[in-house]
Amino acid sequence: MSFFRWMYTIPLRFRSLLRRGQVDRELDEELQYHVERQIEQNISKGMAPAEARIVALRTIGPLGCYKEECRDARRMNFAEDLVHDTRYALRTLLRKKSFTSVAILSLAIGIGANTAVFSVVDPLLLRRLPVPDPDALVLVSTPPPQTPSYSISYPVFRRLQERNRVFSSVTAALLLGGRQGVQARVDGGPSELVHYESVAGDFFATLGVRTIAGRTFTEDDGRVGAPPTVVISHGFWMRRFSGDPEVVGKTVQFANESTPSTIIGVTPPGFTGFDVTFVPDLWRPLIPSPGNRLLNAADANVFRMIGRLRPGVAIEQARAEIEGIFQQFLNERLEREGAGRPPEFRGALLSRKVELQSGATGATSLRLTMTEPFMILALAVASVLLIACTNVGALLLARTVDRGKELALRIAIGSGRFRLVRQLLTESMMLAAFGAIGGLAVASWGSRWLLSYLPEPAARALNVGFDGRVLAFTIVISLISACFFGVIPTYRATKRDPHLGLHEGSRPTHQSSHRTLNRGFVVSQIAISMVLLVGSGLLLRTLDNFRRLDTGFDRENTLRFEVDRGQARPRSPEEWMQTFNQLVDRLKAYPAVRAASVMASVGFLRGARSSGNVQVDGRTPPDEDSTCYQMFVGPGFFAASGISLLAGREIEPGDERPGARVAVINQAMAKYFFGHDKPLGKRFRFDGNDIEVIGVAEDAKYDSLREEARRTFYVPFTARFFDTAPGPGVSLLVSGDPVVLAKVIPTAVSEFDSQLRAANIQSLGEIAEATLGQERLLVQFTSLFSGLALLLACIGLYGMLSYGVAQRTREIGIRMALGADVRNVIGLIMRETGWTVGLGIVLGLMGAFAATRAIASYLFGLTPTDPVTIALAISLLVAAAAIAALFPARRASRVDPLVTLRHE
């Protein structure tokens, strides 16, 4: 019922608002009609026309009053007042240009920074997948111990798919292959790069997505030997086929494949699978060919699995069942593979866990690394906005104190308090509105900048532009800000007794209480800036520590690259081995090349490695752990990578022949197994082989720059890394002048063999830098935000001091007349600054000790209470505060006692 009433009354309200002229005219006409009828009636009763008119007007009463009451009844005055307030606020804001521009700029920065962070955080972490009932989706993964990941292996996926009764359907997407992009000819066109996802199980049914043209994959499409099929995304359909309705049946010819794949369907717009940081052009069914090592290895976690719960099944129920199936799978593996393995194998295997978590927001590996940095940034930008709001609040407060007399007068002549509050709030709202508009401009630029710190496919996927959610966020934080900085001054302005305010020259007590409040604002701004400065200082010094760190390898002069073999004729692994050896020799012949070698691209900060247990006869390692890491390197590797050899010799040509069984071990491994003995010539056992130590190399970083030196041995690189199956590839290492090499390498490779291309040429330093993505993101943005916070706090301090000087001109004049000199006056201002800044720094330090614990895990080579950083932060703050205080102090020193006293 009330709904219908609203339907009825809302248009009436709008009519009153928007068509004021017409409504007013109608009211006049209505009353006019009444008066005329009354006159006619009076005349018919026998009155003279003039008298009839007077009597009629008397009976009707005060027309003007009634008209006002009618307008009130129509809520028209409210709207008129609003228009009036807005106009008045605009006029006041325009008159105080410097105040307005400082306020709007502060707000634009604060609101913009928050919006920018939100625009990235929302699609990365918060937004639910655009599929039906995303809450029923569950991610299933078997992360290795202590390594968070969302991945799972194909055999485990298959087992869970076959045995579970809790999911209505499940699917898994391959994390390798098409995600990096492959060359393909689309619809007979030229070769181009397309990105695809290989999916197993019932991908589209699990996500609840139907095609808008054609069909989705059936079980038959995933059979070995089935004609290859693809489903294309809406975006690809639009971009590549201009939305051609006849697209189903056209083909995509992938490089290195004999049969073209047929397009069988198109997905609806907005659907990009369940990885929020990857937008595939198309999907292919996974064909489980029997020889594929990746699919048969129970430990190859190269898939990501998601399932849709059956209606009424809770995630806990699903967890219990999936854990049971997984445990059984592990037991079977133990029976099959456990024979003859050391006891650690059993322990390691049975400690595996399966994890289930909500898949409503999809999955992305970026969430593992970027959630915390973005939360820290969100806190930093919230602090900047807080400072901006206190700034504007303080400015408004000062203004309302200045306008005290005006406001008191208005209350005295009968202005309602509510009316005054509304007028002052209108001003705040307008400031917030302009701040929001400026903020959106700041955000569109800031959001692009933030995205540039994410890896390329993710940056593209997350660059969704500003949608309704981002706009709503901006509006909400602007409104909250407006209330925050608008309410206090307004409340204080209208609270006071008009009687006091009207007294000429009186400086009642609210003046000093206003100063206390304002100082409180500035103290808190300085405290927040201090926290941000310490935080960003710590991160800055961390990054510096990383850059100075001795990584073991030569960051500057060693370049690493891969060779793209996609266009080359097929060759056997042995042939490839020979080709690469010749290529290395050819590279060495260039004068710019000091050394060159080849390695399996397992190591050097790529996060992939192979490891296993090592045994040395007669040696018990200090603790039970005998894990060592294994690297496969070609002859001349140590010369090319810049890792120093401490004893023995390099890997040399011929070492790779079967039966040679030699290795170079690193210092950490030498010390762990051989203590003070000379390790050269000693032997260790690994994976059933007896290996001789021929050299000892300096420790180097392999996984990340943070790690302690890991026990590592280097064995000769063999032809098996040229296996055609996807897997870790092969890297070439070249040392020399990096600028010259970057030019020499591509031509050298294609001149050597026109079918080969050099790809991904990077210096080892660049690789190291790339592993610092989180740290660099944090450093850049926290430095920026702490700088902004410091700037805003200084503006706040400047505002407080110069306002104080203006208020105290008379006092200063009297002091000077009584004999105070310029130094005394400046000292007066500086003392006030000192107290305020000092208190802010003390509070800020306390805050910093509490807050920097959040970033402790990102620090390297220093503690959260690093004295150098804190000293630097304090001196920066003091210097900035001194500059901010200088101008008000100079103004105070120029006060002419004669002029001020005469003025009184």
Next chain:
Amino acid sequence: MSKPTDLVQGTLDLLILKILAFEPMHGWAISQRLKQISGEVLQVSDGSLYPALHKLEQEGWITAEWKPSENNRRAKFYSLTRIGRKELEKQAADWRRLSAAISHVVQLKEA
């Protein structure tokens, strides 16, 4: 010159709704009808009728339409809406309850 507040609060609304329940009318006719049915007991100045009418229209209880009047001039005719009719029933019931209670009190003999 009496204001609607001189009446028992809300009584004018009830009277207008009741009068419009019979047929649509313009303001002047309503004022005539008010005088006619209530005699001189309810002193309502003619002008105070209009704010009440506009309020009722905003509430959605009555609706207005410009039509030629009996002397062929344009006049604003008010009529009761569906929810206005409901409101009238409600207010009339309230009034009956209140007036019954008050007359009961007034008729009590002093002890």
